[in-house]
Amino acid sequence: MGLSTIHYALANIHSSLVAFFMQLTIGSRGSQLALWQANWVKDRLSARGHEVEVRIIKTAGDKMQNVPLMQSGTKGLFIKEIEEALIEGSVDLAVHSMKDLPTDQPAGLAVVAVPEREDARDVFIAQSGKPWSALPPRARVGTSSLRRQTQLRRLRSDLQFVPLRGNLDTRLRKLQRGDCDALVVAAAGVHRLGLRDRITAYFAPDEMCPAVGQGALAIEIRGDAAKVAESVKSLDHAATHCAVRAERAMLRHLGGGCQVPIAAHADIEDGELKLIGVVANLDGSRLIRSTATGPATDPETVGARVAADLLSQGAREILESL
Numbered sequence: 535m536g537l538s539t540i541h542y543a544l545a546n547i548h549s550s551l552v553a554f555f556m557q558l559t560i561g562s563r564g565s566q567l568a569l570w571q572a573n574w575v576k577d578r579l580s581a582r583g584h585e586v587e588v589r590i591i592k593t594a595g596d597k598m599q600n601v602p603l604m605q606s607g608t609k610g611l612f613i614k615e616i617e618e619a620l621i622e623g624s625v626d627l628a629v630h631s632m633k634d635l636p637t638d639q640p641a642g643l644a645v646v647a648v649p650e651r652e653d654a655r656d657v658f659i660a661q662s663g664k665p666w667s668a669l670p671p672r673a674r675v676g677t678s679s680l681r682r683q684t685q686l687r688r689l690r691s692d693l694q695f696v697p698l699r700g701n702l703d704t705r706l707r708k709l710q711r712g713d714c715d716a717l718v719v720a721a722a723g724v725h726r727l728g729l730r731d732r733i734t735a736y737f738a739p740d741e742m743c744p745a746v747g748q749g750a751l752a753i754e755i756r757g758d759a760a761k762v763a764e765s766v767k768s769l770d771h772a773a774t775h776c777a778v779r780a781e782r783a784m785l786r787h788l789g790g791g792c793q794v795p796i797a798a799h800a801d802i803e804d805g806e807l808k809l810i811g812v813v814a815n816l817d818g819s820r821l822i823r824s825t826a827t828g829p830a831t832d833p834e835t836v837g838a839r840v841a842a843d844l845l846s847q848g849a850r851e852i853l854e855s856l
Contacts, residue, residue, distance in 0.1 A: 555583040556765055561616040561625035564590040565701040567723045571751055572629045574726075575649075578769055589625055591616045595634075617643060620754065626762050628754045632747030632778055633720075635754070637786040646763045647753040648778055650771035652722035654749035654799060656682065656742045659724075660716040660734045661709050669693075669716060676705060676714035680816065684795040685742050686718065687818025702727060718742075722749035743797035743812040743823075746781040750774055773802045776833045780809045783837025788813070788849060794856055798840070802830045811840040813849040816856070822847045 558579060562572035569588065576586045595611035612634040619625045620643060632648065639645070658666050669675075669690070676698040677683060683695050696714040698705050702723050709717050716734075724733055753769060755762045777800035790796040790813075797812040807830045814821040824843040828836040841849075 555585070556626075556761060557585045558587075558627060558762065558765065559625045560586060560588045561591050561619050561628040562588055563593055563595075563612060563616070567702060567727060568629075568631075570726050571631070575627075575629050575751070575753060575766075575769065579765065582765070582768070584765055589619075591619055591625075617754070620756060623756075626755065626759065627766060628752075630752045630754060632750040632752045633745040635747065635752050637782050639754075642757050643754055644757045644763075645752045645754050647766045647768075647770035648775040649751050649753070649769050651774040651777070652725055652749040653736075654744045655721045655739060656718055656737045656744060656748075657721045657724060657733045658716060658718055658735045658737065659706070659709065659732050661712070662715070663734060666735055673716060674714040676709060676717045677719075679718075679745070680795045681745055681797050681814075682718050682742070684814035684816060684818045684821070685797070685812070688814075688821055689741065691818070702729070706732065720744070720748055739799040739810060743810055744799050746785045746796065746798045747778050750778050773830070776807065776830050777801055780807055780833035780837040780840075783834045784809065784811050784841045784844075785837075787838050787841030788844065788853065790853055794853060796853075800833070800836075805830050807833055807836050809836050809840050811844055813844050813852055815852045820848075820852065822849050822852070 560572050560576055562568050572588045576588055579586045593612050593615045613630050616628045616630070617640055620628055621640065660669065662668070672692050672694055674694045674696050675686060676696045678697045678699055686693055698708055698714070702719060705717055705719065708714065721733070721736060724730060753766050755766070780800040781798040784798050785796060788796060795814045795816065798809060800807060800809040806827055808825065808827045811824045812821060822844055824840045824847070826836050826839040826843070
């Protein structure tokens with residue numbers, strides 16, 4: 535083989551590699567946790583040879599720190615501006631907390647990868663370090679989540695709730711300075727930021743059902759970006775993606791969003807999908823629960839079955855009252 539042939543072959547290999555290894559820009563919120571998530575994806579894409587940068591985009595949710603989520607009136611509070619950047623092409627992919635992602639995505643966008651889920655449970659963090667049962671009467675619990683408040687009222691009707699917005703560090707500082715006696719937050723964020731030692735206890739899903747998609751990430755791209763899809767699909771975890779699809783199908787059939795007291799938790803064992811769904815009213819006096827199982831190959835049907843059962847038990851009346 536002559537030198538010219540070798541050079542030609544090497545040039546072709548180089549061109550192929552350049553075509554495969556891409557320059558990618560990730561759109562992300564600027565909070566510590568959001569950046570941890572975006573950089574987690576960046577590190578894995580970089581390890582595959584891609585050149586990746588993270589672009590911080592401020593969302594409506596970041597600008598409205600003093601407004602309770604229920605009163606914001608904004609759908610997709612933490613993702614709208616990031617999706618707009620995706621559509622206009624200033625970023626190539628977005629990394630969201632799945633629980634922030636509405637079930638009806640804008641036309642032209644798609645979630646192509648859902649990495650393996652972190653712990654989906656909620657956790658209890660007490661200033662005193664004492665267990666849940668040791669909270670004093672009328673203890674102040676920091677949470678802005680209606681889902682958490684309604685379920686906590688079922689466990690302790692005497693509790694007072696302190697609305698807390700902001701990132702996890704901010705909430706922990708407010709706990710430290712005495713704004714509340716305890717926090718209830720997602721285990722996933724605490725784990726990802728290396729703060730497991732702050733956790734007092736974990737809530738089992740049957741006593742505190744998590745938010746739809748809690749603990750999972752969504753990697754969203756433009757639907758026509760085939761090369762980007764190819765570059766990120768290896769980050770997809772099939773079992774997590776399936777479980778999240780079931781939870782989101784339930785939410786979609788109920789017609790609810792992330793700001794109302796709807797909860798769901800799905801897991802897969804031996805090829806069977808199990809989904810728990812919960813709808814509760816604001817004072818916690820009424821909580822409707824449903825469970826369904828089915829093949830992991832059909833998460834949409836399992837989610838629809840749970841939603842239909844919840845609606846038959848009166849979930850629609852609860853949701854309309856909100």
